[in-house]
Amino acid sequence: MNASGHCPRALTYHSHRSPTACGGVIHFWCLDKGVHLKAAEISEIQKQQVRERLKRSKLPTVASEVDIYEAKAAEILLFDDGIQVKEQKAKRDKQAIKQKSRVNTDVAMLQKRDGTYQYLIAGISEQGEEIFSLQEAIQAEIKSEYSRRKTPLPMGVS
Secondary structure, three states: OOOOOOOOHHHHOOOOOOOOOOOOOOOOOHHOOOOOHHHHHHHHHHHHHHHHHHHHHHOOEOOOOOOOOOOOOOOOOEEEEEEEEEEEOOOOOOOOOOOEEEEEEEEEEOOOOOOEEEOOOOOOOOOOOEEOOOHHHHHHHHHHHHHHOOOOEEEEEO
């Protein structure tokens, strides 16, 4: 943590090469303000990055066909998945839960030029409302990573 009590790595995007790599979203050692407040703080910074990237360049052309069965064919992977978990109570006590609720989160992994993957999610406010969509985050990252590419983007989506 720095002098202001925040981990400076928590405020930037990072690629994942190992389980110890920085997640770029939330660090467990940075949760002095609470998970939702830290997530909102990081989301606000990422919102500015997403908006800048969306304005700055155009999306690269995507190849109309990708030979996914050709072992040597170049391709860029984009994985998208939804995660649903039970919502946790604010306090852990022995009282029965009257209404079960679930929290849905969509997560995407975009393959970068160097072969690593970038995890992407929608940004949230302190109230838990979406401030930028997962689609905007994906488009911004594709623009940032591949906008200078001269040939169509061989993208495989799963």
